[in-house]
Amino acid sequence: MRRLSDLPLQRQLTWMVQATCILSLVLACTALATFEWLDSRQDGVRDLSTLADVLATTTQATLTFDDADAATRILKSLHSKPHILGARLFNRDGEPFADYLPPQGSCSLPVAPRQDGHSFELGHLVLYRPIFLDNKFLGTIYLQSDLAEMHHRLMLFIAVSLIVMTAALAIAMALSRRLQRLIAQPILALTRTAQSVAEEQNYTVRAPALGSNELGLLTKSFNHMLSRIQEQNFALTEGEERIRAVLNSALSAVILVDASGVIREWNAHAEVIFGWKRPEVLGTRLEALGLSPDDPTLQGRQSVTGGAGGPGRVDEISAKRRDGSTFPAELSVSPLKIGDVLHQCSFITDITERRNAQVKVQEQVSRLDLLNRITQAIGERLDLESIFQVVIRSLEDNLPIDFSCICTYDATAHSLTVGNLGSQCQSYAQALELTISSTLVIDQNGLSRCVIGKLVYEPDLRESAQPFPRRLVRAGLLSLVAAPLIVESRVFGVLLVARRNSQSFSSADCEFLRQLAEHTALASHSAQMYGALQGAYDDLRQTQQVVLQQERLRALGQMASGIAHDINNAISPVVLYTESLLENEPNLSSRARTYLETIQRAIDDVAHTVARMREFYRQRETQLSMGPVDVNETIQQVLDLTRVRWNDMPQQRGSVITTTLDLQAALPAVLAVASEVREALINLVFNGVDAMPEGGTLTLRSLRKAPASQDAQRGGESMVCVEVTDTGIGMSEETRRRCLEPFFTTKGERGTGLGLAMVYGVMQRHSGEIEVESEVGKGTTFRLFFPIANDAASSALAPAVPAPQRHLRLLIIDDDPLLLKSLSDILQGDGHAVVTADRGQAGIDLFQTACHTGETFAAVITDLGMPYVDGRKVASAIKSLSPTTPVIMLTGWGQRLVAEGDIPAHVDCVLNKPPKLRDLRTALTQHCHAQ
């Protein structure tokens, strides 16, 4: 049975109207019937009462005058009232006075009167009414009436009521049927609209507006409300979509949990990182996902939900996915108050990537640190050996590897040479049969790619069939990285790193090794560069020193050259005359001849000394032609020349240096420049003296011997060896190696570092050899090996230049009258006609004059350095006057000119002062004969 409230509205309305009608009608009818009933009773009572009153009045007299017959007569009149069932009159004493009974009536009449009043008894109405006359009690009248009339009236009323009710109901039904539509239709329309709104969430529909009463207003309000809802819904939907879009675009999982732990929001990223779909988790509890706040992995959450952490606090937690796996996550929880309910909004970010990245970064950083340390370490090394050593040591110590080595690459031979092996991988090296300097053949695939500059990684060497990988596999190494060492696009070496396990190098490892290789290559390159730079710097320094020295020497040399010039000029007559005397005076006593020869040698030495002065600044004495030199004689001369240093000066300090000569007799002459040999030996003697500050023995020895390095090659061809041995402090190996370098000195400020270098230079020029033998604390031995002069060279030792056959007319120009005089004397002695001219201008004038007069000169001998008009101008003037006339220039600077390749123009021959008769004759013969 459906309840009333479940019925459709129309039925409901009908029912309600019907029920109301029925109820009201029934109530009305009942009330009316009741009223009618009561009224009819009342009416009956009233009627009876009236009747009784009438009877009472009409029977007053009968009672007063005790006339029962009259009373009975009066009562008889009641037969016109059929409902009166009986009547009795009592006198004042309560005795029956007169009676009335209808003809068919059979009712019992009371025997005694009762009090005034009526009562309904057994379907009858009975009434007692006392009779008074002027307040005097006369008696009582009793009336009994049946209720048939009353019942009849009531029945009639009920019947009429039923008819009326039925009719009213029918009309009400019809009317309500019609009229309920007025209410029901708008409401139904409203309901349908509301239903469609509720079911389809369609807020665009509108209820049809009907009328302008309350329902119309309701519809209007409903429509208005719908519009508002539509707007709000739109705004809400839009807002929600926006927020949802924002939420879903978040790169964190956003989970909203209410106070009871039920999930209220779950965004797209949460689906991604947890694996739970949004519809699955909404409304469920957090614990159901295994994300219980009691979970120890979510202690951070616990503390936050417990209120310990404020907003903005970020915890790192380990969260659990749907499949049970865990991942590191970053959690921040913000308490939110939505309405009155406290929610927790959790932002969870999967930081696996970050962790991995962190780990990678840390690894990278440690690698970089290692790289940095290695780079620093190798940056401090300047030789390849130690650089490689450091690289491999560091690799072994810091990057667990099983085998490492660095090979140098020889591009021409197309082979690798093992340079350095790790100290910890000796066992592998033995297994690989690799030692330092062993050679590796370059494979087709791996190493060949490496040597063209590519990093090669062989994750599993077992897959390679090449010989070198096979060797590694045999040795138990399964993965290999070969990193090329490249400098300026050129591979000069390979770093080989291997591990026991296959696939054991990560890309980071490879990258690290590549970078390490680059750095190593760079460091190597730097080292090489540094070496080169050091060399260049040393060269530069040496050059600078040389330049400085030369500058000093040049200044000294200029001064010395002036002195030499003057000395040469001064001694020129001595030389000329002495030579002339020795040659041209056959009658000289032997004593005079001896004296003259001594003078000649002394002058020669003077000339040599002057020439040696020039060697301060002179780089080469090329024009000092090699000649046969007697080594023993030179040694003797050196000892004499250095006596001051080895004898006098040590004695001043109180130390004694003993000199010993051990000269082999009958040594062949060597082809050398005597003065240079002398100088070299002097330097060695000085060194030996310096090495013996406390005194000792200096031994000079000469012998026939070949140097050790040439023993093999030139076995029989021995050389002349000069040994200088001291018993001094000796030299360390380092010093020994470097002692020949220019500017290398152990004497501090006292030394120039050029002594032995000069010796070395001399020996180089003489194609000789030098040996140094030393022992710290014992002493040092220098050995100079000179080649033996051959016979041809020896024959040139004493050139005999005969006096020229022809007698020439010669012009001699000089500013030194002594020289002019001696030179003209000598040349005249040879039979030449000599004209002298003081100074250049005079010479040119004379030559001009002679040209005009026809007395031409066969040759002109002129000095170089003259005031106003020097030798060059003279020569130039002479050549312009007579191009064919040879010009012979005498100069105190002659050797320098020649050495510098600066033979002035128009000069045919340059001769040094002091001029030697021999040289003059040769020059004249050469140039004049040519004519």
Next chain:
Amino acid sequence: MPVTAHPDCGPTSKTLRTKAVSLLLAGWILLLAFHPSAWSEEATSREYVVKAAFLFSFAHFVAWPHMAGQPSPPASAPLRIGVLGDDPFGSALDETVRNEAIQGRKIIIARSHTIDDLIDCQILFICRSEEDRLAPILQHLENKPVLTISDMEDFAEHGGVIRLYVIGKKVRFEINQSAALSHQLKLDAQLLSLGRVIGPISDRSHP
């Protein structure tokens, strides 16, 4: 104890008292009237007791006119009952009217042998002793609002209003309606229905 209707007295108490008194009185009358020994021994006095009651009761059914030119008698004006001649009632009449009132009016019994003394009575009982002087009496009373009552023979025929007579053991009366009219008295219909009506307009056929 005054039985006059006191305005303050409630109707119930008045009614009760009246009833009680009436019952006692009625009981006593009936006792007197129907007691055989009494009736036989004192038939005359008993008869007059009833007649005294009738005399008094007639006042209830008679309406006296207002005198023209006379002020209407005050409501409290006593109702005078005159007894002309030799009083046959003894103390019965006095006892009957004692403490009685008719329509609020006290009742005064007046006795006399001269008509002039009783001319202002509303009810006048003419005793048998005055039978001889009936005509002048009635003449004297002509047109006067006096209800004349007597138990004389042919009283009504002679112009009296009501004649009392005894038939069986019951007292009855006859009424001369024209006499009543001439005395300006309105007689109640009940009275008329109970008594024998004689007179010009009465056929006397109906008892």
